[in-house]
Amino acid sequence: MFGKLLKYDCRSMLKQFGFIWPAALALALINRFTLGGLDGSSAVGETAAGIAMLVYVAILMAMFVIAVIFVIQRFYKGLLGDEGYLMHTLPVKPWQLVASKLLTAVLATMASVLVAVGSIFLIAPMGWSDLMNLFSFLGRLFTHWNIQATHAAVGTVEVILLMMASFAVGYLELYLAMALGHLFSKHRAAMSFVAFIGVQVAIRILGNIVLQPVDSLLGSLVEGLHGPSGFHATVWIAIAGEAVVSAIYFAGTEYILRRRLNLE
Template sequence: MLSKLVKYDIKSLIRVFIPVWIVAPVIAVMLSATIHLLSVADGPLMNVFSEYIGPILLGILAVLFVAVIVGMMIMTLILVIRRFWNGLLKEEGYLAFTLPVEVWQLIVSKVIVAAIVNLISGLIAALSCLILFLGISKEIFYSMGYTFSVIWRSMTGELGAYTGVLIVLGILFLIVTSICGIYMLYASMSLGQLMEGHRVAGSFLAYIGLNMAVSTITNIGTMIVTNILPDNLVNITAGNAGLIITLYMLIMLVINGIQVAVYHVITEYVLTNKLNLE
């Protein structure tokens, strides 16, 4: 049933996002082409373009590009919040909670879809920026490729056998961090429902409170671990950058995983026992 919930949610969200996901790279291509034409303008017609039409078109496309990229990020955040707020905490929640599914499935489906939409929006934004850079100068790509090769050689030389492990851990860390951020929003909105008549303000305060609590607990935990860390482990990791980074990534994954579990428990508890739909 969870797969059906995910499929339904993602279909409804993608219908909204597809136009933006298409428009962003299209505008990037047009802006890139305009920049390229202005840089190679030659001949009477091209001179007219470079002097009159080109600069105006360039300004319009540049404003549109920034507006679309920023708008896509804001739109992603707003719809991620709105789908949870309206779908489970408002009147639509009556329909959702009548479905033959567990509360945890309703929550997890929202999180999965939100994470997928975040990922796609991020990739579209990155692709659009790469297209734009191509129009500005091909040298940027050559520089990026050279820089990447230098960094890669440095990583493989410094990290050795840990390189592949760290790449996998890095990808997992990005995914888990994204899910953790979404869960924090959902837990905050759920806690905000406990403040009758001030649910939006309650959600905002809960979000600030959760951030402060996580920061405080993380700092305290870091100090405790640092003080109790065995001396022999310090000696083993000394000078071994690959092992140090691997241990750090694993610790961060565990911390984020614990946060996800706590946020889920909070959200499910409120939705199961304390929710008063408007």
């Protein structure tokens, strides 16, 4: 059932981003050709390059704004609004509903990041040989720093995982705030906003009381490690930290949807 939920959430994601992702890449490609106009040889070329760049930057900004709206809307309208009448009467468990929304949200964000990074490569007047040169340069850099290729590859994956974990924490915080707002019978949207601030404050206090000692303990352990192992350990500790906070937010949201759902 989870796979089926994911299928429908991914479809709504593609619906939402189906235009903006290709548009961002297409504009990057246009910029690749208009960028040459900035050499000052012609005023027309310069203007065209300026406009193309402006539109490209605007599209990228819009893409990330849409990503945040998508995350909030898919949860609020999809589970706590009228569409919730459909989703909550499907024979699935509430945790599956939340997990599917979360995974789709993280995937949408990562795909947007990928499009943004990809678009930069498209703009830069680079060919395949330049790209290969870049990779071999990075390779030499790692060799110079005495870092093995496997460490570099694993490290990259770890950083991507950390990014995903950070997005997940942020989104789950929004979910929990919306779920808490739903506990009120009136002014639910406003109460969600208040709840968001409340959750922020609570997690900071909790962080200071509980996580600080754990953090310094782990810090002293990591201090003994140098080079790549120190890096790996640091990233994994950070991922674990995000996972713990995510688990708290997730459990809170799931509990409210399972035991306190009141679609009025």
